[in-house]
Amino acid sequence: xxxxxILINGLLLGAFYALIGIGFSLVWGxxxxxxxxxxxxxxxxxxxxFFMFQQxxxxxxxxxxxxxxxxxxxxxxxxxxxxxxxxxxxIFILLIxxxxxxIFLVNFMTTFFSADFRSVTPDYAGHSLILGDIVIPxxxxxxxxxxxxxxxxxxxxxxxxxxxxxxRATSLDIEAAMMTGIxxxxxxxxxxxxxxxVAGVAGTLLTLTQAFSPNIAGGLTLRAFIVSILGGLGRVExxxxxGLVLGVLETFSSYIVGESYKNAIAFGLMVLVLxxxxxxxxxxxxxxxxxx
Amino acid sequence: MxxxxxxxxxTGYGDLRILRDISMEVNEGEIVALLGSNGAGKSTLMRTxxxxxxxxxxxxGMGGKSITNASSGTIVKSGISIVPxxxxxxxxxxxxxxxxxxAYCNRKDIKHRIxxxxxxxxxxxxxxxxxxGDLSGGEQQMCAVGRALMNEPRVLLIDEFSLGLAPTVVxxxxxxxxxxxxxxxxxxxxEQDVQMVLEISSRxxxxxxxxxxxxxxxxxxxxxxxxxxxxxxxx
Numbered sequence: 001x002x003x004x005x006i007l008i009n010g011l012l013l014g015a016f017y018a019l020i021g022i023g024f025s026l027v028w029g030x031x032x033x034x035x036x037x038x039x040x041x042x043x044x045x046x047x048x049x050f051f052m053f054q055q056x057x058x059x060x061x062x063x064x065x066x067x068x069x070x071x072x073x074x075x076x077x078x079x080x081x082x083x084x085x086x087x088x089x090x091i092f093i094l095l096i097x098x099x100x101x102x103i104f105l106v107n108f109m110t111t112f113f114s115a116d117f118r119s120v121t122p123d124y125a126g127h128s129l130i131l132g133d134i135v136i137p138x139x140x141x142x143x144x145x146x147x148x149x150x151x152x153x154x155x156x157x158x159x160x161x162x163x164x165x166x167x168r169a170t171s172l173d174i175e176a177a178m179m180t181g182i183x184x185x186x187x188x189x190x191x192x193x194x195x196x197x198v199a200g201v202a203g204t205l206l207t208l209t210q211a212f213s214p215n216i217a218g219g220l221t222l223r224a225f226i227v228s229i230l231g232g233l234g235r236v237e238x239x240x241x242x243g244l245v246l247g248v249l250e251t252f253s254s255y256i257v258g259e260s261y262k263n264a265i266a267f268g269l270m271v272l273v274l275x276x277x278x279x280x281x282x283x284x285x286x287x288x289x290x291x292x
Numbered sequence: 293m294x295x296x297x298x299x300x301x302x303t304g305y306g307d308l309r310i311l312r313d314i315s316m317e318v319n320e321g322e323i324v325a326l327l328g329s330n331g332a333g334k335s336t337l338m339r340t341x342x343x344x345x346x347x348x349x350x351x352x353g354m355g356g357k358s359i360t361n362a363s364s365g366t367i368v369k370s371g372i373s374i375v376p377x378x379x380x381x382x383x384x385x386x387x388x389x390x391x392x393x394x395a396y397c398n399r400k401d402i403k404h405r406i407x408x409x410x411x412x413x414x415x416x417x418x419x420x421x422x423x424x425g426d427l428s429g430g431e432q433q434m435c436a437v438g439r440a441l442m443n444e445p446r447v448l449l450i451d452e453f454s455l456g457l458a459p460t461v462v463x464x465x466x467x468x469x470x471x472x473x474x475x476x477x478x479x480x481x482x483e484q485d486v487q488m489v490l491e492i493s494s495r496x497x498x499x500x501x502x503x504x505x506x507x508x509x510x511x512x513x514x515x516x517x518x519x520x521x522x523x524x525x526x527x
């Protein structure tokens with residue numbers, strides 16, 4: 001029975017990892033930017049939720065649209081007026097830029113929000129669904145479904161809308177996209193905005209499931225990175241699968257070999273996937289054949 | 293009347309000047325050929341017209357309006373579409389999606405236009421839900437032409453479209469180019485098959501190392517000794 005409980009815990013955690021990975025993977029796949037500040041951007045969303053809950057007792061779930069909108073705008077500005085200036089530079093320069101942004105954001109949060117661990121605990125936090133030996137907290141279940149729904153919405157957006165298709169077209173062939181009249185600068189900004197917006201949502205959901213401080217930003221980015229590699233770049237379904245795999249793997253390895261090995265095991269799996277199937281578990285033909 | 297007009301155009305990559313004082317025009321309803329050996333700058337000229345390459349100096353005008361260094365959206369909206377060298381389809385998108393992307397700047401009545409393309413290319417209709425990257429070379433070229441036509445261009449640029457295709461496919465596509473022109477679309481075509489392109493075009497420009505060295509009526513150029521020697525392998 002404990003195995004089933006661990007599996008469920010893993011899936012619940014994995015859906016969150018998927019959500020944090022989706023935006024990261026999209027930005028990487030389309031703009032070729034490995035956004036090391038992704039985790040920090042998610043944390044900004046988390047603090048938005050935290051302060052709204054603390055100051056005005058706004059239900060954390062209701063702050064999801066706020067986190068999305070605010071981080072969407074922040075992401076758009078960042079790409080349009082900062083990243084786009086250097087987007088054609090070598091990947092190393094972009095890494096340094098996003099790394100710098102990461103340091104800035106983490107220190108900004110530490111200065112103004114303190115390095116204390118925070119958590120958001122609405123009244124209904126303690127309630128769980130109990131099925132025999134299996135315990136599933138309602139909040140985690142809700143987080144799981146929101147993550148899956150967000151992934152589905154994102155996939156639908158990329159598949160069905162003009163803007164979504166333009167994003168895919170730009171990721172496939174930027175010059176051909178320009179020939180059809182698409183402005184890559186705008187599409188890059190939109191992509192980064194969506195990636196940041198979704199990260200903001202992930203941050204909001206994070207407050208409901210664990211304590212957080214500015215210092216966990218790096219850990220979140222790391223998860224997003226592994227999820228993207230596992231699933232295959234730029235593909236929503238891939239990130240979803242990658243997240244679930246990572247979540248299950250982490251919970252099982254914590255249980256079997258101990259908490260301290262989980263990073264090593266996650267990275268081990270990532271390296272294995274890179275060797276066996278470099279395009280990721282669900283890498284889509286022609287997409288994100290890793291550039292540079 | 294000149295529809296697409298290029299005056300004193302200079303451009304290049306880095307410090308390297310590729311195009312030198314190019315002046316040319318494509319009039320309403322014409323098929324104009326652009327000839328020249330590899331590295332003469334034909335593709336660079338095409339890229340500059342559609343805004344992939346910045347102009348150093350000179351003017352590109354379309355329908356009387358300047359589109360020099362305009363955004364890709366403005367250029368496409370002015371009525372210029374390109375069938376690029378190497379086709380450059382969105383390999384991971386379906387044929388239907390590729391066609392839709394061609395209408396990115398001109399979305400009215402899109403369904404009707406896609407149906408029209410499918411009528412012209414029944415093969416594309418059969419393959420509409422396949423990924424463009426999985427098509428054969430000829431099918432890809434049809435799709436590239438279809439994508440360009442979705443914008444309902446007034447000037448269609450065609451770059452090296454016979455490259456790597458079977459002769460029968462090239463013949464079929466040549467027919468299509470003719471037909472497109474008959475419907476009133478002006479065409480500027482770059483092509484290795486000089487004989488063929490001089491036969492279908494009304495005027496031609498010859499480029500050598502980044503400059504236009506010869507221009508004139510296509511029928512006359514077919515008889516020109518320099519052309520015969522350099523491009524047709526005739527004495």
